[in-house]
Amino acid sequence: MSSSARTRTTSPSTPADAAAPLRGVSPVLEVPFTAAGEVDDRGFERVVRHVSRSGISGVMFPGFASEFHKLSEQERWRLCGILLDVVKRHGDDDQTVVVILAVQEHATKLAVDHARRLVEMGADAINLLPPSFLNPSVAAVRAHVCAVLEAVAPTPVVLQHAPHQTGTSLDASTIGEIARTHPNLRLVKVESTPPGALIAALRALDPPLPSIVGYAGVQLPDAFRRGAVGVQTGCSFVEIYVEIWRRFESGDLDGALELHRRLLPYISYWMSGVELIVAAEKLISVRRGLFADAHCRAPAHHLDAEEVAMVDRFLAEFAEFLPVVQV
Known part of the structure; x- marks a missing residue:
């Protein structure tokens, strides 16, 4: 990768500034398992080392791409510790990678306690997935979000808006009201389908609230045009997203669109x-040498022969961006 694809290297000066470097690409880390379904700690460490050297601005863990809902509480804490150890104590001196640790607990008390502990561990920012079980009211979701924001202030919080996966949704006006009273709400990860309208509405708030787009960057060009300041994706082929974003930011819009069209x-x-994209990304990582087994904990999607062939075609087409990994 050329040096031009590297992201900013300036460290945040205060906790409130920690979201600033998130312009760009901040992938969600995957969790490798052994063939027997046990967490592969050394494989996870290799993932962290590789991804943190790929020109990204930050990493998020755990998320849907991490199969967070299939991890025990003990596993989640251990993996967060490995991530922080690799990035904070063994990372590259010439590049700062922001560590965003996620809170997905449904009960507000548990979410608050979890968020506080993550900050104590060294998280630069918190990713907050609002509660979704049994259709909580908008008022209940808002109270939950505000409680976590208050508990970790001034640490920056990224609010994850994923109505397709969770059924929980807050409109731009409500999010803006929360941000005005809780200034550590610094970003919104928008995964609505399509995301553009919410991104534009958040940008039009007074003051504007920046957003990053998720959902594998399927709608990345539209999101960029509407003001998204970054993209959060999976991690097995993150180098492609880094190059797309570099082209967008450098003004090479045609080049960015051409590469995105190939990826789409x-x-x-x-x-x-x-579950399909998790399985595909794990096979990509195995093919690239990051870890040994593409196992996904059940219930999971099992790639059929054509889907495996699709992964191999993908790796052949994008070989210039996706070399075998040496970590």
Whole structure:
């Protein structure tokens, strides 16, 4: 990768500034398992080392791409510790990578306690997935979000808006009201389909609230045009997203769109199901040498022969961006 694809290297001076470097690409880390379904700690460490050297601005963990809902509480804490150890104590001196640790607990008390502990561990920012079980009211969701924001202030919080996966939704006006009273709400990760309208509405707030787009970057060009300041994706082929974003930011819009058009047939198919893209990304990582087994904990999607062939076609087409990894 050329040096021009590297992201900013200036460290945040205060906790409130920690979201600033998130312009760009901040992938969600995957969790490798052994063939027997146990967490592969050394494989996870290799993932962290590789991804943190790929020109990204930050990493998020755990998320849907991490199969967070299939991890025990003990596993989640251990993996967060490995991530922080690699990035904070063994990372590259010439590049700052912001660590965003996620809170997905449904109960407000548990979410508050979890968020506080993550900050104590060294998280630069918190990713907050609002509660979704049994259709909580908008008032209940808002109270939950505000409680976490208050508990970790001034640490920056990224609010994850994923109505397709969770059924929980807050409109731009409500999010803006929360941000005005809780200034550590610094970003919104928008995964609505399509995301553009909410991104534009958040940008039009007074003051504007920046957003990053998720959902594998399927709608990345539209999101960029509407003001998204970054993209959060999976991690197995993050170098492609880094190059797309570099082209956008450098003004090479045609080049960015051309590369995204090449990527789109693959990610649009894989994003037809979260379990599908998790399985595909794990196979990509195995093919690239990051870890040994593409196992996903059940219930999971099992790639059929054509889907495996699709992964191999993908790796052949984008070989210039996706070399075998040496970590």
